[in-house]
Amino acid sequence: MADDLSFFSKDSFILKLPKKSPLVLRMVVLLFVMVCGVYIFSICLKQISTSSTSEFLNIGVIQKPCPEPNIEPWEIPYVHYPNPKTFSRAECACNPVRYFAIMSMQRSGSGWFETLLNNHTNISSNGEIFSVKVRRTNVSTIVETLDKVYNLDWFTSASKNECTAAVGLKWMLNQGLMQYHKEIVEYFNARGVSAIFLFRRNLLRRMISILANSYDQNAKLLNGTHKSHVHSPLEADILASYKPVINATLLVPNIREVEETTKKALEYFKSTRHIILYYEDVVKNRTKLTEVQEFLKVPKRELSSRQVKIHKGSLSKHIQNWNDVEKALNGTQYESYLYGDYRR
Numbered sequence: 001m002a003d004d005l006s007f008f009s010k011d012s013f014i015l016k017l018p019k020k021s022p023l024v025l026r027m028v029v030l031l032f033v034m035v036c037g038v039y040i041f042s043i044c045l046k047q048i049s050t051s052s053t054s055e056f057l058n059i060g061v062i063q064k065p066c067p068e069p070n071i072e073p074w075e076i077p078y079v080h081y082p083n084p085k086t087f088s089r090a091e092c093a094c095n096p097v098r099y100f101a102i103m104s105m106q107r108s109g110s111g112w113f114e115t116l117l118n119n120h121t122n123i124s125s126n127g128e129i130f131s132v133k134v135r136r137t138n139v140s141t142i143v144e145t146l147d148k149v150y151n152l153d154w155f156t157s158a159s160k161n162e163c164t165a166a167v168g169l170k171w172m173l174n175q176g177l178m179q180y181h182k183e184i185v186e187y188f189n190a191r192g193v194s195a196i197f198l199f200r201r202n203l204l205r206r207m208i209s210i211l212a213n214s215y216d217q218n219a220k221l222l223n224g225t226h227k228s229h230v231h232s233p234l235e236a237d238i239l240a241s242y243k244p245v246i247n248a249t250l251l252v253p254n255i256r257e258v259e260e261t262t263k264k265a266l267e268y269f270k271s272t273r274h275i276i277l278y279y280e281d282v283v284k285n286r287t288k289l290t291e292v293q294e295f296l297k298v299p300k301r302e303l304s305s306r307q308v309k310i311h312k313g314s315l316s317k318h319i320q321n322w323n324d325v326e327k328a329l330n331g332t333q334y335e336s337y338l339y340g341d342y343r344r
């Protein structure tokens with residue numbers, strides 16, 4: 001026992017200790033083994049716990065339907081995996097889907113633009129869904145409608161179903177967009193919806209198109225049916241044969257009003273992810289469509305539309321009171337509208 005005690009004394013706690021007493025040596029070895037045992041046991045415990053959590057993670061990955069797409073972190077809120085109630089996304093279930101809305105004004109080329117987008121195998125733009133008033137009665141009906149569209153449960157001739165990679169609609173500023181802008185911006189930011197603004201630069205041409213289109217609602221120039229968009233030059237010529245009279249007094253105030261609305265819309269929706277396009281730029285430069293496809297992150301394709309432009313060429317031949325209009329805009333900031341021309 002004296003030897004045992006000496007083990008704890010300062011003097012004997014030196015190298016020659018083993019020689020003195022085999023019992024002490026045994027105690028040291030035992031202690032060493034015990035410490036090692038506890039250490040190894042603790043390591044084992046740690047490994048068991050990490051392996052069990054990694055197993056848990058594995059289960060998590062298996063339960064999650066799709067692998068993480070290879071995207072930048074900022075994109076994550078804009079990538080979705082809808083699970084439609086009405087059909088199975090089948091082999092494309094793990095293709096990410098982006099949500100968009102084309103925000104525009106009547107007769108700004110959005111119909112033509114939408115046919116171009118819908119020419120893409122992976123884009124479904126479902127038209128002017130909110131032209132039907134009950135769908136925009138209040139914020140709840142708007143949200144309900146949007147949810148259905150973005151869950152791919154809205155069926156139109158544009159629906160591509162399984163392999164849609166970008167789904168959206170065409171939405172005119174006067175179809176509840178301005179009225180409920182706050183809630184809609186909230187929805188867009190919460191659900192990751194991207195906005196495509198499409199405006200027209202030449203607001204005089206837009207006015208002619210509005211007047212002609214509204215005249216045709218009653219006149220039905222094409223064999224008794226009203227058409228807003230046509231697919232043949234003959235039909236285009238028939239519709240363009242009507243020359244509207246433009247109220248020259250109201251012309252500048254009208255143009256100003258449209259400009260103001262446009263500005264306001266851009267201000268309201270500036271916090272959303274968006275792109276701003278002008279009809280004239282898309283007509284002149286088809287690489288603008290590449291920009292749109294990049295924005296929607298869909299594979300790049302050549303896009304085509306069967307639609308034919310209705311009012312082609314110089315404006316002087318499309319307005320009955322051309323001289324009044326020319327006078328009204330002469331010297332104003334809108335003078336260039338009179339002579340700007342382009343084709344598509």
Ligand SMILES: *[C@@H]1O[C@H](CO)[C@@H](O)[C@H](O)[C@H]1NC(C)=O
Pocket residue numbers: 118119120121304305
């Ligand atoms: C796109 O347009 C081309 C030419 O008109 C047509 O052949 C093709 O089927 C269209 N694709 C889709 C998906 O509509």
Ligand SMILES: *[C@@H]1O[C@H](CO)[C@@H](O)[C@H](O)[C@H]1NC(C)=O
Pocket residue numbers: 137138140141
């Ligand atoms: C919204 O409108 C729908 C249809 O008119 C109506 O049934 C619903 O009660 C309204 N909801 C709210 C919150 O006003």
Ligand SMILES: *[C@@H]1O[C@H](CO)[C@@H](O)[C@H](O)[C@H]1NC(C)=O
Pocket residue numbers: 092095096121122163164165298299
């Ligand atoms: C686009 O659609 C085709 C089938 O039409 C599909 O094979 C492809 O995976 C889709 N691409 C994307 C990015 O979803």
Ligand SMILES: *[C@@H]1O[C@H](CO)[C@@H](O)[C@H](O)[C@H]1NC(C)=O
Pocket residue numbers: 222223234235238
């Ligand atoms: C109107 O109908 C006639 C006879 O069906 C057809 O030949 C003609 O092409 C049509 N015109 C237009 C502009 O659709």
Ligand SMILES: *[C@@H]1O[C@H](CO)[C@@H](O)[C@H](O)[C@H]1NC(C)=O
Pocket residue numbers: 247248249250
């Ligand atoms: C233009 O509109 C104003 C206001 O509506 C009206 O007073 C005026 O008579 C119109 N001018 C023409 C030429 O129609």
Ligand SMILES: *[C@@H]1O[C@H](CO)[C@@H](O)[C@H](O)[C@H]1NC(C)=O
Pocket residue numbers: 285287288291
């Ligand atoms: C066409 O548009 C693209 C993309 O927006 C732009 O980079 C290019 O400079 C434009 N080309 C012309 C001729 O305007």
Ligand SMILES: *[C@@H]1O[C@H](CO)[C@@H](O)[C@H](O)[C@H]1NC(C)=O
Pocket residue numbers: 326327330331
């Ligand atoms: C536009 O106004 C200028 C000066 O005010 C005048 O000289 C010119 O003839 C006008 N042009 C037209 C097309 O009326």
